[in-house]
Amino acid sequence: MPIDxxxxxxxxxxxxxxTRRRILDLLFARDGQTLTELETVFDMTRFGVMKHLRVLADADLVITRKEGRTTRHFLNAVPIRLVHDRWIDKFTEQRVAALTSAGAG
Structure with a gap:
């Protein structure tokens, strides 16, 4: 599934x-955290953390789910994997090593 x-x-x-990378790390360590749980980690306002969560949600990296009066935030690693497959995987060690040794001869 390609990424547009x-x-x-x-x-x-x-x-x-x-800050957004740190939020993703926190959700990776313990998925389903609330805004209150996440904001305790940062030296910024609740609104500041909410803005970062919105950017992550807009990129589909965080999915929010309402559970009664509580909203929980979950990591969605699929977009990262798609970027990895498109941009990082093709530069793996084996391929880069082959390119480096071909140029060194």
């Missing part, structure tokens, strides 16, 4: 910020 340019750009923009 607009979605890909949204993922790169979301991952460019260290």
């Amino acid at each position: 340019d607009e979605s890909q750009d949204a993922v790169f923009r979301a991952l460019a910020d260290p």
Whole structure:
């Protein structure tokens, strides 16, 4: 399943910020956290954390689910995997090593 340019750009923009990467790390460690749980980690306002979550949600990296009065945030790693497959996998060690040794001769 390829990732379109607009979605890909949204993922790169979301991952460019260290706070958003930290939120993804926190959700990777313990998925389904609330805004209250996430905001305790950061030295910023609740609104600031909400803005970062919105960028992550717009990039489909975070999915929110209402459970009664509680909203939980879940990591969606699929967009990261799609970017990996498109941009990183083709530069794996084996391929880069082959290119490096071909140029060294």
